[in-house]
Amino acid sequence: NNSIPKGLSYNFYNKTCPQLEDIVRATLAPVFTNDPTSAAALLRLMFHDCQVQGCDASILIDVSNSASLEPPELGAKKNFGIRKRESINQIKSRIEEECPGLVSCADIIVLAAREAVAISGGPRIIVPLGRRDSISASSSEDADASLPAPDFGVDDALSLFAKLGMTTRETVAIMGSHTLGVTHCLNIMDRLYRPSDVRGSNMDPRFEALLKFSCPENIPFSQNISFVLNDPSTFIFDNLYYKNSLQRRGVLRIDAELPLNTRTAGIVEQFAANSDDFFQEFGSAFLKLSYAGVLTGNHGIIRSMCNFVDN
Numbered sequence: 001n002n003s004i005p006k007g008l009s010y011n012f013y014n015k016t017c018p019q020l021e022d023i024v025r026a027t028l029a030p031v032f033t034n035d036p037t038s039a040a041a042l043l044r045l046m047f048h049d050c051q052v053q054g055c056d057a058s059i060l061i062d063v064s065n066s067a068s069l070e071p072p073e074l075g076a077k078k079n080f081g082i083r084k085r086e087s088i089n090q091i092k093s094r095i096e097e098e099c100p101g102l103v104s105c106a107d108i109i110v111l112a113a114r115e116a117v118a119i120s121g122g123p124r125i126i127v128p129l130g131r132r133d134s135i136s137a138s139s140s141e142d143a144d145a146s147l148p149a150p151d152f153g154v155d156d157a158l159s160l161f162a163k164l165g166m167t168t169r170e171t172v173a174i175m176g177s178h179t180l181g182v183t184h185c186l187n188i189m190d191r192l193y194r195p196s197d198v199r200g201s202n203m204d205p206r207f208e209a210l211l212k213f214s215c216p217e218n219i220p221f222s223q224n225i226s227f228v229l230n231d232p233s234t235f236i237f238d239n240l241y242y243k244n245s246l247q248r249r250g251v252l253r254i255d256a257e258l259p260l261n262t263r264t265a266g267i268v269e270q271f272a273a274n275s276d277d278f279f280q281e282f283g284s285a286f287l288k289l290s291y292a293g294v295l296t297g298n299h300g301i302i303r304s305m306c307n308f309v310d311n
């Protein structure tokens with residue numbers, strides 16, 4: 001397939017680390033069992049890595065070891081809620097025992113996200129490998145500039161994902177990621193209590209009442225720790241996200257607007273009616289996300305620990 005970036009391939013580690021995908025799966029199995037919210041966290045981790053400086057494991061670099069004044073990438077405001085970086089480290093250390101110095105943290109992030117989707121009942125996506133790791137993280141400023149704001153609308157999202165080569169259908173499909181996981185109250189306070197345009201107005205009133213009950217105004221402490229489910233089947237990768245959005249129960253502005261925008265409404269209805277169509281389109285969107293800004297060949301490095309750049 002000629003749309004695969006140069007340097008990535010489906011058999012990249014076949015000779016050098018054939019057990020890679022088994023190790024990833026085996027290491028994650030207890031993680032998913034002990035904490036069913038892990039799948040959502042690992043899928044979002046991939047998005048936030050790939051969206052900032054490309055799929056290069058930049059998000060894994062620890063905050064500490066720098067004398068710079070700028071807080072690094074992970075400290076970006078929009079990385080609030082990012083979790084499970086330690087699971088990637090755990091996979092990496094098992095892999096280093098079997099095939100030292102060969103497998104990038106960037107590939108492990110993508111494989112972990114792929115497992116997260118599959119274990120939750122979503123499509124099994126076969127991904128080309130061969131990404132390499134960055135030698136540095138971005139600044140938190142650059143990360144905040146690259147990641148979407150919680151009040152992103154459909155047009156914003158279409159242009160963001162068009163930069164990764166996604167079609168409108170693929171953009172609608174990748175947003176189906178919000179079939180998993182949660183949103184913390186702080187990300188919807190404006191939508192709930194200071195609505196402008198379509199944001200608050202078009203919500204199912206019972207759902208709005210529920211969100212307001214979960215996220216009361218004027219309680220700053222609870223705003224940081226309280227959250228709501230992105231869709232009612234938060235652990236299952238299904239097309240309920242689309243059905244739910246059609247019922248005016250979208251949590252974020254983007255979730256609410258997808259069924260309202262003329263460019264995306266028909267696609268939402270199709271994915272709500274047919275989960276095979278959703279899964280197929282999601283697979284192709286996921287691959288495009290996984291190709292973002294990849295370092296291959298002799299660009300970048302293979303880190304020996306994912307959270308740390310060896311000189």
Ligand code: HEM
Nearest residue numbers: 040041044047081148149150152157177181182183184187
């Ligand atoms: C316009 C684009 C997007 C916007 C504005 C957006 C925004 C958000 C926000 C605000 C949250 C809540 C985070 C929190 O409060 O902890 C969230 C959660 C999440 N997002 Fe997105 N997102 C977008 C696209 C994506 C994409 C492309 C993916 C995956 C490929 C994704 C996967 C997730 C997942 C899985 C969660 C749940 C995380 C968890 O439960 O820990 N999102 N998103």
Ligand SMILES: [Ca+2]
Nearest residue numbers: 049052054058
């Ligand atoms: Ca990155």
